[in-house]
Amino acid sequence: MIAEFGLAALWLAAALALLQAFAGIGHWRGFSPALASLTRPVAVVQGLLCLISFGCLVWLFAITDLSVLLVASNSHIDKPMIFKLAGTWGNHEGSMLLWVTVLSLSGTAIALFEKRLDHQTLGAALFAQALIALGFFAFLLFSSNPFERLDPAPPAGAGLNPLLQDIGLAFHPPTLYIGYVGLSVAFSFAVAALLTGKVGPAFARAMRPWVLLAWIFLTIGITAGSYWAYYELGWGGWWFWDPVENASLMPWLAATALLHSVAVLATRDALRAWTIMLALIAFAMAMAGTFLVRSGILTSVHAFAVDPERGAFILGLLVIYIGGALTLFGLRIGVVREGKTFALLSREGAIVGNNIFLSVILAIVLVGTLWPLAAEAMGDKISVGPPYFNQTTVPIGLLLMLLLIVGPLLRWRDDSLARHKALAGPALLFLLVACALFATQPQAGLWPILSLALAAATALASILPLLGRNILRIPLALWGMALAHFGFAVCVAGMAAEQGWKVEKLVAMRVGESAVVSGWNVKLDDVHPVVGDNWVALEGQLLVRRDEDTTIMRPQSRQFSSPKQQTTEAALLTRWDGQLYAVIAAPSEGDASDRWQVRLWWKPFVTLIWYGGLLIALGGAIALFGRATLALRKRRRDNPWSLA
C-alpha cells in the first residue's frame, strides 16, 4: 500500500512538473496572468509530493518491506536501523529518487524564497527547473522505479554492501546531492536570463545566495566523502582521483569559479557572458557526474551496476539539457550586452585569474577522467592515475593560492603595484622559510614544502582584508570570505604535511611483538574475535605509546554475513599533531607463522585537510547568513507595510 502511495505521489509530482512548465511560460511571456499565478504554488506542491514519495521509500526500508524489490535486494532484516534508513539511498533507484527529490525541492525553494529576481526571469527559471525535473521524473518512472513489487517476497533480503554500512552513508550522499542538484537553480537562472536577456548586477545578486548554498553543501559533501573513504577503505589515503571523486570535484571547481565571477557581476557588472557560461557548466558537470556514476562506463571504487539502458536514458537527458542550454547560449548571448571593463591589475583581474586557474584544473581533471575512455575508443588501453593528476593540478593550485593572497587586497576596477610595495618583505620572508625547510627537510620533496610555505602565507593574507576596519562593522560576508580563504590554506597545509612527512610501516607481528613508527611504540597485545549485529571480526588490540601518552587501538578485520564480504576497519588515533592509522589483516592462508600483518601510518596534521574543508563551508555559511539578513533588512525597509 505504502509503495503504491509513493509511486502515485511520484506520478502526480511529474504531472505537476508538466503543469509548472506551462505555467512558467505563461509567467515569463505574460500572456496568461491566471496561468502565471499557478507557477509558485505548483512548484511548492510538486516538491512536497516528491518529498512524500521519498518518505514512503524511507518508510519501506525502515520496516524492511521485502515485498518491494528494491528493499529485498538491498536491505536485510538483521541490519541496524540507522543503516536500514541510510540504505534507502545506498542503491541506484533510491539514490536517484533522492536526486530528483532534491531537484524538485530546489524548485520549491525558488518558488518560496526568491523575491529579488524580476517577474519574467523568475517565470522562465521555474519553467527551466520544471523541464529538468520532467526528464528525471521520466527516468525514475520508466527505467528506475524504486517502488517495484516482488512476488513472492523473500524471507530475509540480500543485504547492503558492508562498505556502505557506515554512518558516512547517512550523511555523505544527501549533502553531496543537495550540493550537486542545488546547482540546478543557478542553471535554471542562467537559462532564464538567456531567455529574457536580463543579465546584470540585480540578476547576479539574486543568483549568488543559491550558488553559495549549493556550494556549501558540495564542500561539506566532498569533505565528508574524503574522510569516509579515508577511514572506511583502510587504504590510508584521503583522495584517490577516482572517477566518481572527480565527478564531485568538477562541479565544485565550476561552482567555486562561479561564486567568484558572480561577485564581479554583482559588484561591478562585468563578466556577464562568462558568469552565465559557468552557471551552465556547473550543473552540466553535476549531471555528467551523475551519468558517469550511474552508467558504470568508467571503472571506479564506486562500482555500481553497469546498465547501458539507464546510461542511455541519462545520456539522452544530458544531450537535451546541456546541449539545449549551450545552444541557447550560442543563440542568445549576443542579446546580453557587454559588461563593464576593468584593468588587469584589479580585483576583477585577480578573480578572472582565479576563474582561469580553476577552469584549467577542471579541464585537467575532466581530461584525466575521460582519457581512458577516449583512448579505448581509439583502440588503446590506458589508465590515468594519481601521478598525472598530482603533477598537473598541484602547480596550478599553487598559482591559484598566489592569486588568493593578492586578490582580496586589490581594489576594484584599477590598482597600482606601488600600493602593495609593503607585501614584498613578507613575500621574501616566506620564500626564505621555504628555502630553509628545503635545506633541512629535503626528503619531504619540493611541492609539499612549497605548498606549506604558500599555505602559511595564504592563512596570514586571508586576515589582511579585515585589518584596518572597525571590527564591529565588518560585514558578515567579508568575515565569511576571510574564513573560507583561511580554511583553504588550512586544508592545503594538511595536504602538504600528509604528503611530505607521513611515515608508513608494514610489519608482520606475533602477539607480544612491537614496532616503532615515528616516535610511537606499537605493541600487538592481543587478537580476539568480536561479534557485531551482522558481522564477526578479528580485533587486534594495539598498545600504543609515545612518551607519557599511552592508549589502546583496535583495528578489525570484519567478516559480514549478508552479503558475504570482508572489510578492514582501520583504527585511528587522533592527536593535536596528527593521526596514527592502523590496519590489521589476518595471516595469509596456509601461513603457519601466526604473524599478523599490521600496517601503520603516522600522518602529521592530516586532520587539517578536513577541518580546512569544514572551515571553507563555514565561511560560506557565514557569508550566506550575512547576505540573507542584509537582504531581509533591506526588504523590510523598502516595504512600508512590513511590521518591522
Added chain:
Amino acid sequence: MKKNWLIWAPLALFAFLGGIFLYGLVEPKDEYVRSNLVGRPLPEFALPAATEGVQGLSNTDFADGKPRMLNIFASWCLPCKAEAPFLEQIKEAGVEIHAIAIRDKPEDVAAFLAEHGNPFVRIGADMDMLIQLKLGSSGVPETYLIDGKGRIIHQHIGDIRAEHVEPLIAKLKEAK
C-alpha cells in the same frame, strides 16, 4: 562580437564528450588487460625449479625451433585446478608445456601436481611475480603460446576450458 565561433566552442566540446560517452555505453567493456609482448620475443628470465624433482625454467628453454606452451599457475589458485585436466589433454596431443608457479612453496606445488597430475616439462618458481609482471600477465591462470623462435604469439587469459583445447593446439601447430 568579433569571436563569434568562440560562443559555439562549449557546444562543440560537449558534442565531443557526448560522443565519447555514447561510445562508452555502446561498446562492450573489455576488462582484460592484454600483454604488450604478444608478437614479441619472450623477455629474459631464469627461474629456479618450483619443487623437487622438476627442472627450472629460462627463456632459452624455448627458442629451439619447437613451438611450446607456457602456463602460468599457482597451487593456491582455484581455476588452475579446474584447467588441469585440459592441460593434460593438450599434453597428450603432443604439445610440450612449460610452466611458471607464482608465489608458491615447493611443498604446495608438489601436492598440487600429485593431486591434479603433472602435464609440465619444466616448472620455474616466480616467488615475487617479477617474471609474471615482465610477461605482462595480470593474473593466474594464463597461458602463452610461444613459437619456435621464442616469440609470444598468443595470450590466453583465464582458465583453459574444454572448448579452448582444440583452437589452442591448432594455433600452435600453425606456428612452427
